[in-house]
Every structure is written in structure tokens, then in C-alpha cells.
Amino acid sequence: MNRKNALAAAVAAALALGSVAVATTQSTAAAPQSTTAAGTSAARPGAGFRAMTADARGEAIRTAGRNAAATARALGLGPDERLVTKDVLIDADGTRHVRYDRTYRGLFVIGGDLVVHLAKNGRITGSDLAHQGPIRIAGTTPKLTAADASAAAVRHAKHVRHAKAGGKDSTLVVYAVGKVPVLAYRSTVTGAGENGPASRQAVIVDASSGAPLDQYELHQNITGTGNGVTVGQVSIETAQSGSGYSLTDAAHGGTVVYDSYNSPQSNPRQNARPFSKATNSWGNGTNSSRESAAVDASYGLAKTWDYYKNTFNRSGIRNDGRGAPAYVHVDNSLLNAFYDDNCFCMYFGDGSSQNGNTPVTALDVAGHEMSHGVTAATANLTYSGESGGLNEATSDIFGSMVEFYANNSSDPGDYYIGEKLNMTGGYMRRMDNPSADGRSLSCWNSNAGSVDVHLSSGIGNHFFYLAAEGTGAKTIGGRSHNGTTCNNDTFAGIGKDKAAAVWYRALSAYMTSTTNYAGARTATLQAAADLYGTNSQERYLISKAWAAVSVGTALPDPGPGTPTPSPTTPPGGNVLTNGSFEQGTSGWTQSQNIITNSGQQAARDGSWYAWMMGYGSTASESLSQSNIGVPSTGTPKLTFWLKTTTQESGSTAYDTLKVNVNGTTLATYSNADASSGYVQKTVDLSAYKGKTVKLEFAGTEDAYLPTVFLVDGIAIG
Incomplete structure (x- = not known):
């Protein structure tokens, strides 16, 4: 927020x-x-x-x-x-x-x-x-022990089978992802899952009740199909020691590539040792040499480093000049690759029979995994919900940009993810048309935060492709691409380099761990304004690309000068947009991230609602929509559903929610109106018949106990 x-x-x-x-x-x-x-x-x-x-x-x-x-x-x-x-x-x-x-x-x-x-x-x-205002919790003494929390986490874990966790696997934290921070435990649960037999999952539970608050995979990876590629004959950086050589890349932070020697995924470094030999010629382009996969990894990580360095002045994953170690040949038949920020290292499996045992060391895979580290070092997008989709999209975006940057004739740049991985469908994901795989989301919807992050990443991927390339069919890197939209719009792109500059600046300077797709739109529009100007075509086309994936609406076309003015003639009927919030923030202006589908509260209908106030400290918020045409016939009225919960007592109005029309307050609700559920409210708009108005919900809270106002189902008619 x-x-x-x-x-x-x-x-x-x-x-x-x-x-x-x-x-x-x-x-x-x-x-x-x-x-x-x-x-x-x-x-x-x-x-x-x-x-x-x-x-x-x-x-x-x-x-x-x-x-x-x-x-x-x-x-x-x-x-x-x-x-x-x-x-x-x-x-x-x-x-x-x-x-x-x-x-x-x-x-x-x-x-x-x-x-x-x-x-x-x-x-x-x-x-x-990420969380507005000061942190306030009742105390830091938990009712549950760490062992209790681990047991609760095991019960709640959804992404692993045969889950297990011990008392030492749970750490006391404050969980402040919602509006009301709570004392919680963060537990690491292990078990068999999508990432292999030693998958790890973080489970956050309430330290008082053991109720689940959040959970997500700890390996941020490319999963599901297996990936491997031979990059062809390339130059790689090595180090000489005495009469021998090793895959140590001093030019890129001292990155070392290790042979894991099929150590188990639960301990990939168990048998690992650096690649070394007497000559400086590595691999033969096939799996018969264990060095071939190491060449792919070394080359991919070096190109990723160079892309970030030469494009954004970023020196390595953490911008500190340090290289992250990489391990190839992890486990047996591991159809996976992943970055682990806990050890600051990257792991690559050998693939399986599902992809012809092709090692998972493709160029865009290396860029993808190293970019997970960049995300962890910057916005640190939580690996669940919409922020998890943005996390995955970021890695796909920059993995693709690394492929373009490398300009390798064996693997030309395109917007297909894992196209060199010998997959049955020919690729893992397509940024131009994510839903082509039958699973990924191309357009935002109210359930986007509930699907697997590798699938919801399609929204961000689709946005980036449209922002970079625009709409229409074209051939890129020898592959067919077709930029279709969710709103049937057509427009030109700003170019991949400008789009990447906008995304990197938004990620580095404006996004936080809880950023969702609506927040990413805000961050990228600000980044585009920083880079190219408030009234630039670049910023306008960024907004068009977001609207094209059902996130918000397009800004007015600035044309050669100032943006097109808003209409002044009131329409004959109601044009209030998205009153149920099921299209997220579309149509609304909010001072904070008020519109939400957070499971900490409940919508009256659907999944989305407006959550106002509830901080327990001096605060104010506003939610508004302009250019609403009040009907010119009958007795027009505003209706909406309101649920008020509070820790205040008595009939004194300490915390309020006001309904303002064109700056005039027409109704006021307060902590004294607390209700157990949603109650429909009605406000007479007869004085504004046939006029265009601005509707605003304005909340204020005093310095003490919190009051929450939930608003849903807004209509004018």
C-alpha cells in the first residue's frame, strides 16, 4: 500500500x-x-x-x-x-x-x-x-511453541506430500501483509512435491491460533516439463591454476560451476566439486560429456550478468559484484532448475524421459533463475498470489531479454520460454499468447491470485509482450507471434528495450513484496513517466498494454500535446464502472491499495471489495470515481453495501466514512454503526439528476483503536 x-x-x-x-x-x-x-x-x-x-x-x-x-x-x-x-x-x-x-x-x-x-x-x-503506517501488535510472546507451529504448518501445507517440519524449522515473525499485523511463525516444511522429492514450502501460521496465513514454494523455478539446450560453440570464461583449468568465471564475480554428481535435491552440494581439467576445451555438445551442461550454464549466467551490467549498470544478482555458484547434474531425472536465495546459488537438473533427458540449462532458463535472485534483492515479491505471478513474470521477461541480448544464432531471441528444451508442446510458456498452453492466464480476472504463480505469470508476460511489440502477427526469432488483446484493442509497442527499462525501474525503485497487478501498473506508469515523460507516448502505450490484459484502463492519448480532456457533457444514464470491484481497480482512483481480494476479510459477492481504514492510528484514505453520469429521469440514488467492524466502544464517532459527491458530504458512517455483516445503504442523488459527478468514499481514523469499513456492490440508478 x-x-x-x-x-x-x-x-x-x-x-x-x-x-x-x-x-x-x-x-x-x-x-x-x-x-x-x-x-x-x-x-x-x-x-x-x-x-x-x-x-x-x-x-x-x-x-x-x-x-x-x-x-x-x-x-x-x-x-x-x-x-x-x-x-x-x-x-x-x-x-x-x-x-x-x-x-x-x-x-x-x-x-x-x-x-x-x-x-x-x-x-x-x-x-x-508494502505495509502502511506503524506496526502494532498486542505482544511478542506467542501462545504456540515453535514445535506447535511446525505441527500446524505440516497440517496446512498444500504443495507437498508427506510433509514434515521440526521445531527448529519455525521462526517467530510479524506478518504484516494484511492491514492488521499479527504475530506469526514462518515454518519451512519439506516433502515430495512439484519441485521433486525434497521440495520446500514456507507456511505462515498465526502464533496464537495456528491458523494458516499464507504459504508458498521456496524454490522459485521453471517446473513441469524439463529443460535443456546446447548453446553451440561459444566462448566461456575460465580460470587457470597451475597446469589446469576450472569453470571459474572471474570476469563475472567469481561465478563457479560445480558438478553436483547427482547429489539429492535435499542436499545438492553433498558430492559436488568444481569442474576442472588439464585442457581449456569443455564439453562435446551432447550428454555423453558432463561438461556440456556446465558450458550451457556458464555461458547463460555470464550473458545474464552482462545484460544487467551493460543495460542497467547492475553488477550481479545483489548488485555487489559477487557471483552466485551454480550446480549442474542435480539429483536423478530432475526436470527442474531453481534459484535458492538462502544459499545464494542456482541448481540445474538433467531433465527426464519426459524431455529426452535434456539438461535444464537453456539460455533463457539461466536468465530466468538468475533474475529470481535480482527480484529477491530488489522488490522481493512474495512467491504467492498475484505478487508471485509478478515474480515469475519478471524472470520470464528478463530471461527473454537475455536471449535477445546474447544474439546467439543457435538460440535467437523470441518470446517463447523454454523453446529449446525438447518439450512435447514445443515450449513452456508463450508471452505473446500465454493461454495457448491451455492453462496460463492471458487476461487478469478476480481469481488471478488463487492460481499457481507459473500460470498467473501469463498476465505480466502478456502485458510485457504487448508493451514491447504491440498487437498483430509477426515473426520473431524465426517463430510465429501474435499479439492479441483481451479488449480487442490494437496499438503499437514501444520496443523491447524501453519496455524492459520501464519494468526494471519499477521493480527496483517502486515495487514492494506485496505489489499486485494493479500495483505493478501504478509502478510501471511512474517508471515510464520518470524515463520518458508524463505525457509521452511510451507512458500512454504502457497504460494501453495494461488495459489490454484487463488491468485498469488506458490513459487519454496525449497526442502531440496535453492529454485529451475528460468529457463535460453528462450522459443520460449511469456510467459507474466496476461497482463490484471484480475487475480490480478498473475505473477507480485510490489513495492506497484499498481494492483487494485479500482473504483476511470477505467480499459480499464475488472475490473483490474495498477495504478502508483499520490501522489503529491516525490515518485517512479515499476511493473515488469521476465522470459518473447520474440518470436524468426518475429519482436517482446511490446504493452500496457496507460492513463496519470496530474495536471502539460507545456511540461517539471516532472513525468515519463519508460519502462525498462533487465535494459535498451526503452521508457519514462511523464506528457507532458497527454491523455483523453487510448492510445496504442508500443515498439520494436527486440534486444531481442529469449531471456528471465525482463520487468519493473518504475515511478517517483517530490515533487509537481501529475501525474497518468494507464497501461492495456500488451502483447508481
Whole structure:
């Protein structure tokens, strides 16, 4: 959620480039900084990230750490919270983007990550928070023991069979993915699953009741079919020691490729040792040499490193110049490859009879897996729900971009994922037409957060393809592509390099662990404004691509100058859009991520609803829709369903929800109107008959106990 926070007065700490000053922070949806002339295609000066040496990056992180306490106070965080610096990115013009994790009384906060944006002079200009406001929980003493939590996690685990976990596998955390943080345990459960006989799953359970809060796979991987490729005759970086050579790539952070010698997936490094030999010629292009798969992995990881370095000035997965070790020939008949952030390493299986025992070391696979590490080091998108789909889409996007970058005639760039992996269908996923596999989602719908993340990734993949290439049939990399849309729109793309620049900036500077598809739209529109201008065709076409996959609506075409003005003539009937919220944020403007399908509350109908307030601290929120045509006949009225729950008592209105039309309050509801379920409300709109209006739901909350207002089923008629 991104809330505009009024920051405290001056922060006394100093940054390397000047003392910290504060301003009202703004979410990524707020007005962007000054831009180039409308419609220009060049990036704005200062919009790209600087290259930094390891020493410069280390000093920037240390500086941010010294200012963490002052920044926490400026953001209005609580006295028991601490900010831990994760990374710092600096634009060419000196603008800084500081990414922090949060702790509460020493406990890691899941969903507590945030990004703070600072001008060159140290002035805070904005912030993006996965969880808005301070963390407040009743206490940090759990009712359950770690062993109890592990047992509960085993019962709730859905992605593994014969699940098991011990007391040492559960860690006490604060779970702040919803609006109301809770004390929880994060448990690691192992068992047989899609990732093999030693699959691992994270299960989050309430520390008081053991109720499940979330769960997701810990191996972020390409699954289901098996992958392997021979990249042909290529040059790879090696190291010489005495009279021998090893697959150690000093030019790319000291990356070492190991032969796992078929160590079990539960312990892939058990028998592992580095590839080494007397000569500097590796592999023969077939499985008869164990070196062939290692050549593929070494080449793919080097090309991925080079792509990020030469395109975004990023030095390795964590932007610290370190290479991640890679292990090939993991397990037996393992149809899988995965990145594991716990060990900062990558694993590649040998495939199985399902794909002709082709090793899972394709070029786009290497780019995919290494990009999971980049995501973990930046937005750290939670590997479940819509954020999990975005996580997978990010790896598909950059895996494809690495393939284009490598320009290898044996594997030319295209938007097919795993097309060199000897699969029955010829590919794993298609970005131009995700649903062609019969399973993946091409268009957003209200169940997108409930399907497997490899399937919901299709929404992000489809968006990226359309943003890059536009609509229509074409041949790319020798393969047929067809950019169809969910709304029958047609438009041109901005080019893959510009689209990738927008996605990387959004991922690095604006997305957080809980970002969903609506939030990704907001982040990419801000990134496009940063890079190309608020009124640029690039930003407009980004919005068109999102609308084409059913996420939000397209912005007005800026044309050669200012955007097209909104209509002023009121229509004859109601045009309120998406009153049930089943199309997500489409049609609505929200100050925070109010529109949700979170399972922590329930919609009246369908899966989506508006969740307003419930922080237990001083706060305000708004949800609005403009250009609504009130019917010109009869007795027009606004109806909606409202559920109010509160920890307040008595009849005093401490927390309120107001219904405003064209700035005039027509109805007010408060904590005193608490209800056990949804209650239909009616507001007379006779005074606005035949007019175009702006409808707003405005919530306010005082500094103490929380009140939650749930809104659904809005209609005007």
C-alpha cells in the first residue's frame, strides 16, 4: 500500500550528498517529477541508475543505515521498529532510492519492506511501503511453541506430500501483509512435491491460533516439463591454476560451476566439486560429456550478468559484484532448475524421459533463475498470489531479454520460454499468447491470485509482450507471434528495450513484496513517466498494454500535446464502472491499495471489495470515481453495501466514512454503526439528476483503536 504521509519536521542526520530534509511523501501514483516535452522518446537526463563501484555502493548503504532511525521517525513508524538497509540505487542526477526491510522488537516483519526516495540534496520526496503506517501488535510472546507451529504448518501445507517440519524449522515473525499485523511463525516444511522429492514450502501460521496465513514454494523455478539446450560453440570464461583449468568465471564475480554428481535435491552440494581439467576445451555438445551442461550454464549466467551490467549498470544478482555458484547434474531425472536465495546459488537438473533427458540449462532458463535472485534483492515479491505471478513474470521477461541480448544464432531471441528444451508442446510458456498452453492466464480476472504463480505469470508476460511489440502477427526469432488483446484493442509497442527499462525501474525503485497487478501498473506508469515523460507516448502505450490484459484502463492519448480532456457533457444514464470491484481497480482512483481480494476479510459477492481504514492510528484514505453520469429521469440514488467492524466502544464517532459527491458530504458512517455483516445503504442523488459527478468514499481514523469499513456492490440508478 502506498499512503501519502505527512512527515515530521526536519531530520537532523546527514547524507553523503547533503543533510536530510523532508517533504510530504508521495506514492508512485502521485504527480511525477518534471519531465521532457510530451511525446519525446529519449530518456530524461538523470532518470537512469548510476553504475557504482563496490566501495561506493557499500558507503551508500552505510549512509542509509546511519539515517535509518531518522527515516523511520520521518515515516511515522513506531518506537519498536527498526529499518535495515537492503540496497541503494542512485540516479544519474543524484536522486536516491533506498530500500529497507523492517523489524519489530527484533522480529523480522514479513511485508514490512519499503523504498524511500530522496532528492540529490537529501530531501525525502516519496515512499512506497508494502505495509502502511506503524506496526502494532498486542505482544511478542506467542501462545504456540515453535514445535506447535511446525505441527500446524505440516497440517496446512498444500504443495507437498508427506510433509514434515521440526521445531527448529519455525521462526517467530510479524506478518504484516494484511492491514492488521499479527504475530506469526514462518515454518519451512519439506516433502515430495512439484519441485521433486525434497521440495520446500514456507507456511505462515498465526502464533496464537495456528491458523494458516499464507504459504508458498521456496524454490522459485521453471517446473513441469524439463529443460535443456546446447548453446553451440561459444566462448566461456575460465580460470587457470597451475597446469589446469576450472569453470571459474572471474570476469563475472567469481561465478563457479560445480558438478553436483547427482547429489539429492535435499542436499545438492553433498558430492559436488568444481569442474576442472588439464585442457581449456569443455564439453562435446551432447550428454555423453558432463561438461556440456556446465558450458550451457556458464555461458547463460555470464550473458545474464552482462545484460544487467551493460543495460542497467547492475553488477550481479545483489548488485555487489559477487557471483552466485551454480550446480549442474542435480539429483536423478530432475526436470527442474531453481534459484535458492538462502544459499545464494542456482541448481540445474538433467531433465527426464519426459524431455529426452535434456539438461535444464537453456539460455533463457539461466536468465530466468538468475533474475529470481535480482527480484529477491530488489522488490522481493512474495512467491504467492498475484505478487508471485509478478515474480515469475519478471524472470520470464528478463530471461527473454537475455536471449535477445546474447544474439546467439543457435538460440535467437523470441518470446517463447523454454523453446529449446525438447518439450512435447514445443515450449513452456508463450508471452505473446500465454493461454495457448491451455492453462496460463492471458487476461487478469478476480481469481488471478488463487492460481499457481507459473500460470498467473501469463498476465505480466502478456502485458510485457504487448508493451514491447504491440498487437498483430509477426515473426520473431524465426517463430510465429501474435499479439492479441483481451479488449480487442490494437496499438503499437514501444520496443523491447524501453519496455524492459520501464519494468526494471519499477521493480527496483517502486515495487514492494506485496505489489499486485494493479500495483505493478501504478509502478510501471511512474517508471515510464520518470524515463520518458508524463505525457509521452511510451507512458500512454504502457497504460494501453495494461488495459489490454484487463488491468485498469488506458490513459487519454496525449497526442502531440496535453492529454485529451475528460468529457463535460453528462450522459443520460449511469456510467459507474466496476461497482463490484471484480475487475480490480478498473475505473477507480485510490489513495492506497484499498481494492483487494485479500482473504483476511470477505467480499459480499464475488472475490473483490474495498477495504478502508483499520490501522489503529491516525490515518485517512479515499476511493473515488469521476465522470459518473447520474440518470436524468426518475429519482436517482446511490446504493452500496457496507460492513463496519470496530474495536471502539460507545456511540461517539471516532472513525468515519463519508460519502462525498462533487465535494459535498451526503452521508457519514462511523464506528457507532458497527454491523455483523453487510448492510445496504442508500443515498439520494436527486440534486444531481442529469449531471456528471465525482463520487468519493473518504475515511478517517483517530490515533487509537481501529475501525474497518468494507464497501461492495456500488451502483447508481
